[in-house]
Amino acid sequence: MTTKMFASDNNSGVHPLILEAIVQANQGHVAAYGNDPYTAEAIQKFKAHFGEACEVAFVFNGTGANVTGLKAMVRSHQAIICTDGAHINSDEGGAPEGFIGGKLLTSPSADGKLTISQIERQLHHIGNPQRSQPKVVSISQCTELGTVYTIDEIKEITRFAHENGLYVHMDGARLSNAAAHLGCSFAEMTVDAGIDMLAFGGTKNGLMMGEAVVCFNPELASEITYIRKQGMQLGSKMRFLAVQFDRLLTNDLWLDNARSANHMAQLLAEGLVKFPEITLSQPVQSNAIFALLPKAQIQHLQKKHSFALWNEEKDEIRLVTSFDTEKEDIAHFLADVKNSFS
Structure with a gap:
């Protein structure tokens, strides 16, 4: 037996059933850039879990998912509120600020979670043209410290954010682990709880590569297709990304x-x-x-x-x-x- 590493779930291999699905998809030719039956089927699986109204875009990695979704929500003079340990702040090489042009407004967090009071403190300069204007609250589920927001905590954040004209983004790189911990569905802690935009993780849960941008807010959905392409996250052989999610979301x-x-x-x-x-x-x-x-x-x-x-x-x-x-x-x-x- 080869002892496995504990450094990261990114170090793991690919689940055999995911590899099998990739091999099965490697038959013949299909249309490129997501215009294929594998991608269509995978999107239907997402709709089964999150609701028919969601829009789904597959990308290569977690940073790509976060930045693509956030760019649809934020203009360059606006800001994203998050914890100082959030992945978008500490582990994405400045990609959110570099690609979006907006600013991250961070707060320290002992348990990785963002609180209403921390969000509220970032709103004092709304209307001041000399300050970046808060537009998005970004939370991670699970957090970078392994903790999990309860559904009530998420609802409290989304309610407060929406009352103050803010969108809510969720970095769900380990969303499956959070759902397993809470014993709830994906929808219960995302769309049903008021989340506007989700980065859904697959790589850390058995996929070879790939994440998904899942948009629940119809006001934001129309731009994602163009942002994904400009951000170099549109795969030409999309079927090999999509079929992994299709299998991941099949039979639990x-x-x-x-x-x-x-x-x-x-x-x-x-x-x-x-x-x-x-x-x-x-x-x-x-x-x-x-x-x-x-x-x-x-x-x-x-x-x-x-x-x-x-x-x-x-x-x-x-x-x-x-x-x-x-x-x-x-x-x-x-x-x-x-x-x-x-």
């Missing part, structure tokens, strides 16, 4: 994958907290574990395992499980943790 494969990853994270967390020297710095609500370890133990584990040193000052690490993480991987890691204290 998305849910099986997410539940497995979440369950492995719980097992790993339960094993870690048995050591008195280790504490969890965030609740484990998805497939990510944030833990505080003595520096010596971190250095020992780094010799054999791949994981993120999240905050070096706090000796905080991040461990991420994947759809293909197995109990043997957890046991192997925990055995090495035990050995590090010997």
